[in-house]
Amino acid sequence: MTQMAQANDQRKKQALHTPIVGPDYGSKWLADFREAAVNLFNRIGYPKADDEQWRFINLSPITQTAFQPVVEPGAVPPAELARFSLADRGFYELVFVDGLFSPALSSSRGLVGLIEFHNFKDAVGGHSERIGRYLGHELPTISNGFAALNAAGFADGMFLYLPAGVAVDKPIHILWITTAHRRPVVVFPRLLINACSQSQATVMQTFASLNSDHPVLTNAATEVISGRDSQLELIAVEREAPQAFHITNQAIHVHAGANVQTLAFNSGALLVRNNLNVHLAEPFAQATINGLTISSGNQRVDNHTTLDHASENCPSHELYKTLLAGSAAGVFRGKILVRPDAQKTDSKQTSKTMLLSDQAVMNSQPQLEIYANDVKCTHGSTTGPIDDEQLFYLQSRGVSEVQARSLLTYAFAGDVLNRVLNPAAREYLSQLTSDCLHQLHIDAVGS
Amino acid sequence: MALLEVKNLHAKVLGREILKGVDLTINPGEVHAIMGPNGSGKSTLASVLAGRENYEVTDGTALFNGKDILDLSPDERACEGLFLAFQYPVEIPGVSTSYFLKAAVNAIRKYRGEPELDAMDFLKLIKEKMKLLEMDQSFMNRSINEGFSGGEKKRNEIFQMTVLDPQLCILDETDSGLDIDALKIVSQGVNALRNSTRGILLVTHYQRLLNYIVPDFVHVLRDGKIIKSGDKSLALELEAKGYGWLENAA
Numbered sequence: 269m270t271q272m273a274q275a276n277d278q279r280k281k282q283a284l285h286t287p288i289v290g291p292d293y294g295s296k297w298l299a300d301f302r303e304a305a306v307n308l309f310n311r312i313g314y315p316k317a318d319d320e321q322w323r324f325i326n327l328s329p330i331t332q333t334a335f336q337p338v339v340e341p342g343a344v345p346p347a348e349l350a351r352f353s354l355a356d357r358g359f360y361e362l363v364f365v366d367g368l369f370s371p372a373l374s375s376s377r378g379l380v381g382l383i384e385f386h387n388f389k390d391a392v393g394g395h396s397e398r399i400g401r402y403l404g405h406e407l408p409t410i411s412n413g414f415a416a417l418n419a420a421g422f423a424d425g426m427f428l429y430l431p432a433g434v435a436v437d438k439p440i441h442i443l444w445i446t447t448a449h450r451r452p453v454v455v456f457p458r459l460l461i462n463a464c465s466q467s468q469a470t471v472m473q474t475f476a477s478l479n480s481d482h483p484v485l486t487n488a489a490t491e492v493i494s495g496r497d498s499q500l501e502l503i504a505v506e507r508e509a510p511q512a513f514h515i516t517n518q519a520i521h522v523h524a525g526a527n528v529q530t531l532a533f534n535s536g537a538l539l540v541r542n543n544l545n546v547h548l549a550e551p552f553a554q555a556t557i558n559g560l561t562i563s564s565g566n567q568r569v570d571n572h573t574t575l576d577h578a579s580e581n582c583p584s585h586e587l588y589k590t591l592l593a594g595s596a597a598g599v600f601r602g603k604i605l606v607r608p609d610a611q612k613t614d615s616k617q618t619s620k621t622m623l624l625s626d627q628a629v630m631n632s633q634p635q636l637e638i639y640a641n642d643v644k645c646t647h648g649s650t651t652g653p654i655d656d657e658q659l660f661y662l663q664s665r666g667v668s669e670v671q672a673r674s675l676l677t678y679a680f681a682g683d684v685l686n687r688v689l690n691p692a693a694r695e696y697l698s699q700l701t702s703d704c705l706h707q708l709h710i711d712a713v714g715s
Numbered sequence: 716m717a718l719l720e721v722k723n724l725h726a727k728v729l730g731r732e733i734l735k736g737v738d739l740t741i742n743p744g745e746v747h748a749i750m751g752p753n754g755s756g757k758s759t760l761a762s763v764l765a766g767r768e769n770y771e772v773t774d775g776t777a778l779f780n781g782k783d784i785l786d787l788s789p790d791e792r793a794c795e796g797l798f799l800a801f802q803y804p805v806e807i808p809g810v811s812t813s814y815f816l817k818a819a820v821n822a823i824r825k826y827r828g829e830p831e832l833d834a835m836d837f838l839k840l841i842k843e844k845m846k847l848l849e850m851d852q853s854f855m856n857r858s859i860n861e862g863f864s865g866g867e868k869k870r871n872e873i874f875q876m877t878v879l880d881p882q883l884c885i886l887d888e889t890d891s892g893l894d895i896d897a898l899k900i901v902s903q904g905v906n907a908l909r910n911s912t913r914g915i916l917l918v919t920h921y922q923r924l925l926n927y928i929v930p931d932f933v934h935v936l937r938d939g940k941i942i943k944s945g946d947k948s949l950a951l952e953l954e955a956k957g958y959g960w961l962e963n964a965a
Contacts, residue, residue: 664765665819679858
C-alpha cells in the first residue's frame, strides 16, 4: 500500500467513526448536549466485538458503511403513508419524515390543549428550556455508542408532556418514516415523554422505512419519565424495509405507584437491536414489558432488557415471544437487577421462542442479579418447533397446513397481543401479526 | 362400492414394522370394531388411515370411495370425508374451539364445492349438535381441549365429528378414560350418526364400549394382522376368554 493510499484509508476510517452533529437551533443547552455526546462517543466508540452485551450481533455492516444524515426530507407517496398511518383507526398521529416533524401529515386535532407536545426543532424559549432540562437524564443509564450518536446527531424529536391527572382519550401514534434515498442514510428518531402524576396514555411509535436500494440506519432513542401513579402504555412497532438496520435505546424511569407497560414489536429490518432499561425507582412502581418478534430470511433480532429494581414492593412481569423462520436468528437477554433496597420485589420473566425452520436459531439468556434477601424472582425460557401433534390434529379436521400453521403461530403470539391494554392498539397489532404470519407461511410453503 | 377397502397394508413406525398385511372392507352403513391386545397395531391402523406423520406405508393400498388416500395429506383425507377421533386429543391453547371448527367446516365445504357458512348459519349448526352431546355453550369460546377433563375431551371429539358430518368415522380408543355416564353420552352421539351411508370403525381394547355401540362386525388384530373376524358375539367371547384364547387358536 502506498503512503497516499494508507492516508486515504486512514481518513475513511476516521470519517466512519466521526459522529454526525445535528444543528443546535441557536440554543446553548443543545450545543452543550451535543458536545458532551460527541465527547462520550469519542471516548467509548461503537460497542466492541468482545463486549459481552453485544457479542451476538455483527455490527460491521453498520460501522463499515458511510451513512449520511438526510439533508432534505423526501416525499412520502400517499399509498406508503397509508400503509403505516393509524389516523383512521382513531389515533392521534404525529408524523416525522426523515427525522423531521411534518405538521402537514400529522393529525393532532384534539390533542392540542389536552397535553403539550413540541418538536425539538421548533420549540422555543421556555419549551426548549424544558426539553433541555429532561433530555438525556434517563438515557446515560444505558451508555453505549449508539445512544451517544443519537444525542449528537438527532435533527428533530418529539417532546410529550402529560399534565397531572390528564387521561389522553385516544392513543398517540408517532410515526417515524424514512424515505428512499440514493445513498445510505441515518436517522435519529428521539422521543421524550414526561408523564406527570396520575396521567394516563398509550403512546405507540412506528419505525418505518420505504424500500430503497441503499440501506437505512435508524438509531432511535426514547426517554420516559413516568410520574407518581401515572399509567403509561408504550408500544414500539418496527416495520423497517428489508435492507434496514434498526437500533433503539429506551429508558424508562418509573416513580412511586406508577404502572408502565411496554411492547416491542419487530417484523422488519435486516438487523434489529433493542435496548430497554426500566428503572423502578420508588415503592410500588410497576412494569410489564413485552416483546413480539416475527423474523424470517436472514434477519437478526436482538432484544436486551434490564428491569432495574431499585426500590421496595415493585412487581415486574416480562414476556418476550419470538417466531423465527428461514435462517433468522434471535437473541433475548433479560436482566433482572434487584438492588439491596428492593425488598419484596416480585419479578417474573418468560421468554418463549417458536422455530419454524431447522436453520433458525435462538439464543435466550436470563440474567438475575439479586442483592436483596426477601424477593421473588422467576424466569423461564423455552424454544421449540410447532407441535406436530397439534398440527396433525387441526389438519385431521380438514384445515390446510398453511392455515393450521397460521392458527398455531397466531395462538403462540396471542398471549402477548392479549396483554395490549388499548383496544385500538390491540386490534391493529393483531391484524399486523396475522398479516405477517400469513406471509411467513405462504413464503415457507412456496419455497 | 365399498366405503373403505384396505388391502395388504404394511406400515412402519420408526423403522419397525407394525402393520403386516391388514385386509379390511367397510361398506356404507356398517359398524366395525377392531379389537386386540396392547401393541397389536390397532392405533397404528387408525393413524395410518388418517395420515399421521412418521407412519411409513411400505406396501398395500387403502381405497376410500374407490380413491387411493394414502398419498393425500391429512386435511385432504378429512375433506374427502374421513374423521379420526383421537385417543389422546391434544390441547391447543390460544385457538378457540369455535374459530377452529368454523375454519374446519368451511374448509370441507369449500373442498366439496359447497358455499361456506356464515357466522349465523354456523352458530345454528353447532347449537343443534351441542344439545345432542349435552355440552355447555361456553365451551365454544374456550381454547381447544385446554383444561378439559378426559371425558370432556372425548365428548369434544364426538361433537366435532357430528358437526363435520364425515362418511367414515374412526374412533381410536374412545372409551378409554371415560366413566359410565360419559360413555353413555358419547355412545349416544355415535349411535345418532349411524345411518345407511356412513361407516364407523371402532378401535377398542375392551368389549365394554360395544355394549353401547353394537357393531356389525368384529375383527381381532394381533401382531399387525387381522387373525379372526366375526359378528358381535366374537367380542363377548373375547371378553370371556381373553386374547390368549385366540393365540392358541391361531
